[in-house]
Amino acid sequence: MPKRKAAIAVGGVAALGAAALLLPNANASQDGASADAAGAPRTMKATDASDLSAQLQKALGDAFAGSYYDSGKQQLVVNVVSGDNNLIVQAKKAGAVVRQVENSTSELKAAAQTLKTKATIPGTSWAVDPRTNKVLVTADSTVTGAKWNRLESTVQGLGSGMATIKKSAGTFKTFVSGGDAIFSQVQGGNVRCSLGFNVKASDGSPAFLTAGHCGVAAKDWSDSQNGQPIATVDQATFPGQGDFSLVKYNDATTQAPSEVNVGNGQTVQITQAVDATVGATVFRMGSTTGLHNGQVTGLDATVNFQSETDPNGVDTVTGLIQTNVCAEAGDSGGSLFTQDGGAVGLTSGGSGDCTSGGETFFQPVTAALQATGATLGDAGAGAGAGAGDQSGAGAGAGAGDQSGAGAGGDAVGGGDQSGATADPSATADPSATATDPAGTGDQSGTGAGDGSSLTQNH
Template sequence: MPKRKAAIAVGGVAALGAAALLLPHANASQDKGQAAGGTAKTLKAAQASGLAAQLQKALGDAFAGSYYDSGKQQLVVNVVSGDDNVIQQAKSAGAMVRQVKNSTRDLKAAATTLKTKATIPGTSWAVDPRTDKILVTADSTVTGAKWNRLQSTVQSLGSGMATLKKSAGTFKTFVSGGDAIFAQVQGGGVRCSLGFNVTASDGSPAFLTAGHCGVAAKDWSDSQNGQPIATVDQAKFPGNDFSLVKYNDPSTQAPSEVNAGNGQTVQITQAADATVGETVFRMGSTTGLHDGQVTGLDATVNFQSETNPGGVDTVNGLIQTNVCAEPGDSGGSLFTQDGSAVGLTSGGSGDCTSGGETFFQPVTAALQATGATLGNGAGDQSGAGDQSGSADPSASAGDQSGGSADPSASAGDPSGGGSDQSGSGSDQSGTGAGDDGSSLTSTR
C-alpha cells in the first residue's frame, strides 16, 4: 500500500501573508569561548537552557531561577547565597550572577498559598526570574469579593514576594479557530491546530495537540466536515493540556517539521525546555506565524470551567509568553529559530490585533507522559531544562464522550501561570530576530 503523506501540515495551513523563512546559519554556534576569569559567555538560547539546568543541579538551594538576556545573549542566574564559592562557580561556568532575596523554595511556597486561597476563575500566576517575584494576574471577570480575596492573599505573602496586575481581557482556551484539524460533536463543530508530528510508543504515526481539544472530540479530520483521519489515543485536561492523536492509516508519513506559511517549513530536530527571555515562534491556522518572548515558567492558569458552571479548570506547569493567539490556534506549535519543539498552544487572553499573552503546554512534558518521540524518533526528546513542571506520566485518556462544545468558546481549563493579558505584550507582527542573527518573519 503506498504511503499516504499526512494531509495536516504541522502548525497551521492558513498563515496570513508571506512568512518568509531565513535560516542561513540556524545551526551555527554562538559560544564564543570559555568563561575565563568568570567572564559570561555569549550563548544561543538553547545553550543557555542547558547551562541553567547544569547550574540548578550544581548550586542546589542557592539557585533561585535564571533567564536569558537576549540582547547580550547571556544567561543570568539568580542566587540567594552570599557564599563566594557559589557565586564563582556560576561565573566560571559562563553565567552572569545576580544575588536576590527570594529563593526557589520561597517562591514555590507562595505559589502553594495562592493555590490554596486564591484558585479563582480568571486568575493566573507564574514565577518571573527577572523580578524574582511571582506575577499574579486577574482578568476582567475578577471583581468585587473575588478581587478583594485575591488582593488580600497577595498581600499576605509579604512585601517583595508577588506583583498583582489586572488584565482587560478574559482567560480562555483557543479552541475553535486551527493547521487546521476539525471534529464534529453534539451541538456543532470544533476546530484546533496540530502541534507536532510524533511517533507513538508503539511505532505508529501520530501528532500532539492541546488536551482540551482531545477531550472535546475523539475523531479528527483535516478538512471541515471531512472523514476522520486520526483518533485520540490520550488526552489530559485540566491539570495538563496535551493530547496524543494517532493517524488511522499506519502508513501515513508524518514529517517532523512546522509549516511556517508561504511554502516554507522549519525542520524540528529536538524537544527543548523554554528559557525566560528567549525568542519563540508560534504557528496556528487561524493567525499564522507570530513571535515573541518567554516571560514566565511553571505557570498556573485558572479557567472558568466549561462543564461546571462556577467551577474552575486549572492547568499547571505552563510556559508563559507575550506571543498573541486567537480561537482555533489551540494545540498549535511553539518552536525556536533553530528547530526545537517547545510548546503546544493552550490558552490566554487578547488577540493578534491588540496583543496579549498566551500559555503553552511544554512539549518535553507531553512526550514524557505519552511515551512518544518527535517525528521518526530522531533527536533528543528529553529537553535541557528542569522537568519539575512536567506532566503526570500516569495521565489517562480524557473523556471521549463527545459532549457538546461551543466552537467559539474554550473546551476546558488550562491552569497554567498567567500574566497580564491586557495587551501589554509586544507587537508580534514584525520580524523576530533569531538567536543566531537570522530571522523568521512573522505576520499580523
C-alpha cells in the first residue's frame, strides 16, 4: 500500500517584499562574526542572539531586565538595572550591548499582574517591550467609554514610566474563518484554519500543530471543504495558557515534510524550534494571505479576546508573541518562522488586516511542543511542501497549477496566478506592507473551498 503524503500549499499571493527578503537567503549561512576588539558588540543572527540572551539572563540574575535584537546593527541589546559590575563586563565581553534601565523584570511582571487583576477587558492586550523598558498596553476599537476610562486609570496607577497605552484601529479576534487550508464541518457551517508545523507525536505517530481555538472549534479536519476527515484533534488549549492544538493524522503512514512552502517553487526547510526575540525579523505563512514578514514587538503577551460563546465573556490567552506581521481570517494556526528555518509560532489572532496592517499574536512553538510532548524531526517539521506544479506562481508565492488528488477525488485548484515573478536579487524592506498590489496576475479561483491547499498524493 503506497504511503500518503500530506502537504499544505500556498493559499494566496505573497508580498513581493517578503518573498524578495526571504527567498534568496532561505538557506544562507550567517556566521555571526565577532567584532574586531575584545568585548566590543559583535554581529550575530537573531537565533544566536536568542541563545546568548538566555545565557546572560542566567548569569545576570535579578540584574537582567530583558533584551532585544537590533536588526539594523545585528546586535543583541541587554537591559540591566543593577548588579555586580563584573557580570556586566562579562556580558559585554560576550558580545552584547549593555544598557542601563530603570524597571526590573520583577517590576514589569508585577505591573502586568495588576493589569490582569484590574483591566481584563475584551479587546485589550499587554506585553513587555524591552526596547522601551515598559509594559505596552494596547486597546482595540471596541474599548471605549467606561472600559477605556478603567484601562487608562489602571495604567496611570502603575506609576510614571512603567507602562504606555495605545489604540488599535481594528478589533482583536481569532482568525478562524476564511482561507482554504484545513476544513471541518460543524453545526451551523464549516470552520477553516491553516496548518502550522508537521510534528511527531509522543507515540511516534505523524501529526501537526495548529491554533488551539481551531482545535476547540472542531475535532475532525479534512483537506477539502466537504471531504472526509484526514486528521483528528488529540489535544487543544484555548483559552488559558496558550493557543495550540496537536492534530494526529488518521493514516499512520502519512508522510509530513519538514518544510514551509513559500511559493514560486521555493521552500524553507524547518530544522528546529526557536524562541522569539524582540526586534527579530520573522515570516508568517497562512492559507488566506500567503507569505508576509515583520518584526517581533513583545513577548509573554496577554490578549483578551471577546468570547465567541458568551457575549459578556472574555477569552484570555497568556504567553503569546506579539508582532507587527499582518494576518486575516483563515490564517489561524499558520506558521511563523525565521529565515534560516526556525519554527517560532502559530498564528493566534489580532487586529487589522494585510491592507492596513495591525498587531498579530502567535503561540510559541517551543511551549506548544513542551505541552503536547510532540517533537520536530523526521516525521516532518514544516508546513508542508506544495503539491503539484507551482511553476506559475506570481510575486514569489502564489500557487500556480496545484493539481493533486484530494480526499475522495480530483482537487485541482489554484487558478491562473502567472503574474510577475519576484526578482530574487531584489532588496526588500522588512517592514514592507503585506500585499503586492501589482503584477500578481489573475488570482481568481485560488482554491478556497476546493481542497487544493492540503493534498494527499497516493
